[in-house]
Amino acid sequence: MTNIQVALVGQPNVGKSMLFTRLTGVGVITSNYPGTTVEFDEATVNYKDVVMHVHDLPGTYSLSTNSEDEKVVMEMLCDNNNDVIAVVADSTNLESSLVLAIEVCELGLPTMMVLNKFDLKRFDFDIDTLTKIIGIPVIPVSARTGEGVDNLLKAIYEKMARVSDYRVQYDGHIVNYVKEIMAMDPSITWGMAIKMMEGVGHYIESASDDVRKRIEEMNEEFTSIHGEGMNVHLARDRYGDAHIIAMTVCKRTEQKSSRKDRISEMTINPSTGIPILIAVLVATFACLIFVGGLLAEGIETLYENIVGTALSDFGRQIGGELGEAIMTGIDNGISAILGLVIPYIMVFYILLGILEDSGYLPRAVVLLDRTLHKIGLHGNAFIPMMVGLGCNVPAILSTRIIRSRRERIILCTVICMAVPCSAQLATITGVTGRYAGFVWVLVLLILLVALGTISGIVLNSRLKYEPSNLAMELPELQMPRLRNVLAKMWMRTSDFFKLAVPLLIVGCIIIELLVSYGVLDEIVDPMSWLTVGLLGLPAVTIIAFIAGILRKEMSYGMLVILAGTQGITEITDFMTPHQFIVFGVVMSIYLPCLATMTAMYRELGLKETVKISLATIIVAVAIGSIFNAVLNVIM
Amino acid sequence: MRNDNREDYLINILRLTDGTGTVRTTELASYMQVTPASVTEMLKILSKEGLVNYQRYRGVSLTEEGVLKARELRRKHHIMERFLTDVLDIDHEQAHDQACAVEHSISEETADKMCRMIGTKIDADCTTCKNPCNDGTVTIVKCIAVSKMRQGDKGKISHLSSGESTMVRKLISMGFVPGRDIQLTTSVSDKGARIIKIGEATIAIDKDMASAIFVNLE
Numbered sequence: 001m002t003n004i005q006v007a008l009v010g011q012p013n014v015g016k017s018m019l020f021t022r023l024t025g026v027g028v029i030t031s032n033y034p035g036t037t038v039e040f041d042e043a044t045v046n047y048k049d050v051v052m053h054v055h056d057l058p059g060t061y062s063l064s065t066n067s068e069d070e071k072v073v074m075e076m077l078c079d080n081n082n083d084v085i086a087v088v089a090d091s092t093n094l095e096s097s098l099v100l101a102i103e104v105c106e107l108g109l110p111t112m113m114v115l116n117k118f119d120l121k122r123f124d125f126d127i128d129t130l131t132k133i134i135g136i137p138v139i140p141v142s143a144r145t146g147e148g149v150d151n152l153l154k155a156i157y158e159k160m161a162r163v164s165d166y167r168v169q170y171d172g173h174i175v176n177y178v179k180e181i182m183a184m185d186p187s188i189t190w191g192m193a194i195k196m197m198e199g200v201g202h203y204i205e206s207a208s209d210d211v212r213k214r215i216e217e218m219n220e221e222f223t224s225i226h227g228e229g230m231n232v233h234l235a236r237d238r239y240g241d242a243h244i245i246a247m248t249v250c251k252r253t254e255q256k257s258s259r260k261d262r263i264s265e266m267t268i269n270p271s272t273g274i275p276i277l278i279a280v281l282v283a284t285f286a287c288l289i290f291v292g293g294l295l296a297e298g299i300e301t302l303y304e305n306i307v308g309t310a311l312s313d314f315g316r317q318i319g320g321e322l323g324e325a326i327m328t329g330i331d332n333g334i335s336a337i338l339g340l341v342i343p344y345i346m347v348f349y350i351l352l353g354i355l356e357d358s359g360y361l362p363r364a365v366v367l368l369d370r371t372l373h374k375i376g377l378h379g380n381a382f383i384p385m386m387v388g389l390g391c392n393v394p395a396i397l398s399t400r401i402i403r404s405r406r407e408r409i410i411l412c413t414v415i416c417m418a419v420p421c422s423a424q425l426a427t428i429t430g431v432t433g434r435y436a437g438f439v440w441v442l443v444l445l446i447l448l449v450a451l452g453t454i455s456g457i458v459l460n461s462r463l464k465y466e467p468s469n470l471a472m473e474l475p476e477l478q479m480p481r482l483r484n485v486l487a488k489m490w491m492r493t494s495d496f497f498k499l500a501v502p503l504l505i506v507g508c509i510i511i512e513l514l515v516s517y518g519v520l521d522e523i524v525d526p527m528s529w530l531t532v533g534l535l536g537l538p539a540v541t542i543i544a545f546i547a548g549i550l551r552k553e554m555s556y557g558m559l560v561i562l563a564g565t566q567g568i569t570e571i572t573d574f575m576t577p578h579q580f581i582v583f584g585v586v587m588s589i590y591l592p593c594l595a596t597m598t599a600m601y602r603e604l605g606l607k608e609t610v611k612i613s614l615a616t617i618i619v620a621v622a623i624g625s626i627f628n629a630v631l632n633v634i635m
Numbered sequence: 636m637r638n639d640n641r642e643d644y645l646i647n648i649l650r651l652t653d654g655t656g657t658v659r660t661t662e663l664a665s666y667m668q669v670t671p672a673s674v675t676e677m678l679k680i681l682s683k684e685g686l687v688n689y690q691r692y693r694g695v696s697l698t699e700e701g702v703l704k705a706r707e708l709r710r711k712h713h714i715m716e717r718f719l720t721d722v723l724d725i726d727h728e729q730a731h732d733q734a735c736a737v738e739h740s741i742s743e744e745t746a747d748k749m750c751r752m753i754g755t756k757i758d759a760d761c762t763t764c765k766n767p768c769n770d771g772t773v774t775i776v777k778c779i780a781v782s783k784m785r786q787g788d789k790g791k792i793s794h795l796s797s798g799e800s801t802m803v804r805k806l807i808s809m810g811f812v813p814g815r816d817i818q819l820t821t822s823v824s825d826k827g828a829r830i831i832k833i834g835e836a837t838i839a840i841d842k843d844m845a846s847a848i849f850v851n852l853e
Contacts (some may be wrong), residue, residue, distance in 0.1 A: 025762040060808075061807035061808040061809050061810070062807070064804065064807070064808060065801070065804040065805055065807075065808045066801075067803065067805075092835060093834060093835035093836055094835075095834045095835065096834055096835070096836060097811050099810070117748045138768065163646060169751065172721065172752075172753055226794075228794060228813065229803075231803075231807065232794075232795060232803070232812070232813065233802065233805060235807040235808075235811050235812045236813050236814055238812075239810070239812040239814065239815060240814060243815075264837075265821060268823060268830055268839075269821060269823075270823060270824060270827075273823075336842045362839070365839070366827075366830065366839045367822055369823070369827060370823075370824065370826060370828075378841070379839075379841075448808070467799060467802075467843075469802060469805070469840070469841050469843055469844045470828060470839065470840065470844070471805060471806070471809055471838065471839070471840045471841070471844055472838065472839050472840075473809070473836055473837065473838050473839075474830065474837040474838065474839055535644065549721050612729050
């Protein structure tokens with residue numbers, strides 16, 4: 001079998017990930033805003049007698065800014081011995097896509113252009129002319145409908161990718177400089193020289209001292225003549241060429257609907273945008289609480305009707321009394337956790353999917369930019385926060401869209417501390433809300449917002465200032481498609497069934513064994529100063545908290561199991577409403593789960609991870625104790 | 636009357652007014668080293684042709700059509716001049732004088748081809764000029780920062796200016812490149828983000844970034 005390495009590159013939001021899914025059948029999260037892919041995905045396709053290894057690289061606008069993601073892309077492009085570089089272009093915005101395509105062509109790699117979103121037919125294209133001009137094959141596809149994807153596979157299979165001989169009409173001085181550099185060191189190609197002159201780290205670092213020095217001189221000389229740096233002028237010439245090519249090969253057929261523009265304008269203009277934003281957030285939470293609550297009860301009843309006592313009967317048959325105890329525990333745990341996950345977590349991901357695919361989120365980013373400055377962040381922090389309401393792990397990863405390390409530390413702290421993930425949110429609404437009253441859901445949410453704000457303000461004043469800015473492309477608004485929303489929801493929640501349920505079963509068996517050998521109390525006792533003393537909770541809740549470090553959904557499941565070990569079948573007999581409130585408070589603040597900590601370790605390093613984690617424990621215990629003390633007085 | 640002379644007036648008014656202001660007849664006369672009477676004579680003709688607005692004692696300004704015509708000429712002048720200095724290595728003063736003579740007779744096509752040969756994109760503004768040719772008078776390129784644009788304003792990016800090179804790089808990579816047309820569609824608030832249409836894309840940038848982009852307003 002022959003292997004073909006294929007790299008998908010393209011600007012943000014041109015639909016690379018959707019194309020990746022179309023090509024490989026491997027689901028990756030796709031959304032209607034720039035920067036959804038922060039790590040590259042890889043998957044294989046078997047086509048005829050070859051295996052294609054397809055890499056989906058993070059979106060980049062250009063290859064000239066030295067930013068982290070561009071470095072990743074640059075290295076993947078140059079060092080991976082790719083057989084095909086497929087530049088994914090947006091047919092509704094050919095001019096800017098062409099600029100990146102030209103940059104890739106200059107590197108002298110086997111390239112082809114994939115003209116995506118072709119089904120929108122907003123322009124008439126002269127594909128033949130485009131192919132002739134840029135010297136690489138151009139394949140129109142629609143990742144959305146799947147049209148043209150076969151042609152793309154065929155083109156990859158038939159090795160149609162070409163090293164382009166296209167040359168940008170650069171300024172006369174620049175062309176002379178390029179020739180001079182190529183003469184100084186014959187191993188330097190045209191494209192490499194251009195990238196060196198743009199000051200791209202990947203190339204300039206490999207250049208000899210002489211070349212580097214000469215380029216510095218050239219830049220000074222050039223700037224004195226033209227009044228702008230070489231990198232600006234190179235970009236200017238590239239855009240000039242891209243503009244001319246775009247004008248030559250495409251003609252507009254359909255005007256963008258002005259209704260879309262008007263709605264878009266309404267979402268951005270503060271006078272209408274802020275009410276819309278508030279409405280969206282309120283609707284999201286209301287939907288979660290009420291639809292989730294309704295579903296939760298329905299599902300628990302359904303579970304009881306279907307499973308009934310089957311599990312505990314089965315347990316008794318195979319393992320006697322201990323077996324029955326274990327199986328009853330599992331039974332209770334599963335029913336509780338199903339009642340949490342399906343309604344709350346799945347509903348949340350459907351809502352998030354709709355918001356993501358509509359293209360609304362970047363508009364909220366714009367509106368919130370000024371507000372978030374107050375806690376040392378920019379509007380773009382809003383998207384990781386929204387994603388964090390689902391799961392903190394992708395939220396931490398998506399902080400990569402923020403370049404400043406300082407802001408990433410602030411944002412990660414705020415996410416860990418104050419953004420409840422869907423499991424925590426489910427505990428807040430489905431446990432605290434259900435057993436202590438819905439007003440407490442509001443109190444807890446307000447508490448979290450305040451906590452996030454305070455930790456942001458504190459960190460903002462403590463960390464050294466670093467300049468940072470907001471720049472974000474606003475995607476067009478579009479109708480979310482049910483299929484993508486549901487597919488994403490499934491991708492994001494299936495983990496739960498694969499991981500949380502087995503973990504719960506293992507945890508349950510361990511606990512039942514501990515109880516039957518009479519050692520559970522001894523284990524939880526050393527920590528009772530915290531659980532009983534400070535927080536006023538049953539001593540065994542420490543197990544639920546520890547289980548929550550593995551996965552947050554586990555906490556409630558374990559709580560139900562633990563209640564069972566105390567001979568209590570109704571969870572409401574196990575803890576008072578006041579205890580449910582304290583439990584909810586501590587649950588939503590303390591320690592991020594293991595996966596989140598790992599993600600944070602990778603993104604920020606050990607020191608920050610330890611600091612942030614410790615801070616969350618201290619804050620959680622402090623606020624939990626205060627709640628306990630205050631509630632003791634008033635309730 | 637020869638065409639050259641009329642065109643010389645147009646280009647010189649453009650040099651003195653930068654397309655938007657007014658210049659006094661006497662100023663124009665001394666700048667062109669001709670008598671005020673002949674200036675008045677010519678302005679009457681140009682006014683009849685709709686190329687200038689001329690009022691006695693008030694001075695003269697270019698009409699829209701006049702600006703277009705003058706800018707076209709100035710572009711040819713720049714191209715010619717750069718061709719002479721860059722390609723033929725002729726000194727600037729001579730190149731300027733000769734360009735003044737030739738600018739009237741070369742076609743658009745010739746100018747475009749020369750421009751390609753020089754390799755620098757030359758426009759009607761003086762941004763690519765080594766030495767602006769309006770002698771003593773200072774060229775004021777009317778450009779403003781995007782942060783100062785009002786909603787709906789359109790313009791062409793003239794240059795980027797920021798102390799932080801990463802910001803300039805970021806702007807360029809997102810398409811804020813000199814020479815491109817942009818429009819400010821929304822300004823969220825005075826200190827808030829600016830929403831800009833550039834090409835087919837809509838991009839939001841904060842005020843700091845918007846202050847680093849300068850445009851020539853349309």
